[in-house]
Amino acid sequence: MEQIPILQVGEFLLVSIQVDLHDRLVLRLQDDLTAQVVKKQAKGVLIDLSTVEIVDSFIGRMLGNMAALSQMLGAHAVVVGIRPAVAITIVELGLSLNNVHTALNVDKGIALLQTLVKQSSAEVRDEAYPL
């Protein structure tokens, strides 16, 4: 059965979507990704959409879900590589994706994840040793 590969890069997971997405495939990805975040104890998830030609309301909702689920399991999520035409269409469609972090490309996404991880570990220290 078709499956979208999830790669491990250090403490992060990288999902690079290279096929034409359909609903069943996205649902399966959501299951796989949550399982992998737990199994690999990932600190961050990077979803690369640079070859994705459309994001409709279902795919958009699933992106939001995956970000929320990862967050719940202790990993930050960043969506990268959204194409200009796709970004315009998402906005016109009325999707907000407000709870999802975004970056221009994989490089910048990894940098953003590192900042987010640093910030949250600083928060944890602050809570552990209150002044």
Added chain:
Amino acid sequence: MKPTHFEILPLQSDEDLVQVRQKLRARMVELGFTLVEQTKMVTAASELGRNALLYGGGGTARLESVEDSNRLGLRMTIEDQGAGIADIEQAMTDGYTSGSGLGLGLGGSKRLVKDFELWSEPGLGTRVTIALWK
């Protein structure tokens, strides 16, 4: 407005919907629509196709090139013989859904493709036509 070329595609599964999107995209590239236009129209077709699959039990997608006095266009009609829509106005409202979606399918498609026509009769089915002109 007269159709110059048309084809009818099945719409019974997720894979069929992917096919419909790819065929539509290919025709739009041929006709020279811009990347943004292509993306909007294909996204709208994807929303409507999903509705037909989820709520109409599947149907067909008719893809046709059209021509009126001085412009070329592309038209897609997505049709199912499902339960139909009882309250069209409500169905067009953002955020309303009878299923588990976001309720952006119909309203969103209309925003993406201004040429939008919806016909539905409870018990008979639903037919949505979208078109984009050069």
Added chain:
Amino acid sequence: MTANKINRLTEIFTRHEKIMLEDWLREQLTALSARQDLISEPDLCRQSAEFLALFTPACRSGSLTDINSPEWKPVLDFLASVSRSRAIQGFSPSETATFVFSLKQTLLAHLRKELGQDAVALADEMWTATVLLDKLGLYTTEVFQKSREEIIKRQQMEMLELSTPVVKLWEGILAVPLIGTLDSSRTQVVMENLLQSIVDTGSRIAIVDITGVPIVDTLIAQNLLKTVAAARLMGAQCIICGIRPQIAQTMVHLGVAFGDVVTKATLADALAYAFRQIDCTVIQQAPRV
């Protein structure tokens, strides 16, 4: 009967081509006397001669009632090129159609001379000639209008592009100075230009300056927010600046808000904020003594 008819018109043209051309030119020069600034006499002469050189053979071999038959193709193509160039030169549609219509007078005068005795034949020929030239004249108007529409469309596109530049202020910082109103088609162009520039320059910050936007109503605010949202999807943060006091007042009055988008009063404030965002420090050097 038909063969006879074709022969008459063709005959006149073939036999009197030179004289007809002279008469026709005179007609045109009177009709267009005010437009000699747009087209020179030799040019007009050349166009007219070329037209007759195509028209006569078409009359000979083609149908006189159906200008869509292949024999007429060269004539139509030539008329199309004349109409197009006149549309660009600034002729009016009627001045353009005059090119063909003025031939009518010349032709009718010659027909009268040839067939003066035979009233029935004269009426017949006149009718055929009138219908034929009317069709050709209308065709020039049609092409003329289409060309004008194309010119207008192109100018609109050029204006859209002119009025929505995206400039790079600093490594990682773009600015979009908006001038005029922001309707939905302009929003599309702004979004496309901005997003492409974000990709091209790898920028993280985009400053949208609305100093030149005269009013911000609900629709314009919505369009601005769309632009901000689209940029955010590409990983770039937008700062809206240049909100003049009276505009801020109208916005509050209308209940328009930019939500959680960062807004600054001036472009300078926005740039200072952007520098902080990308961890860039600007240092004022001590004044030289």
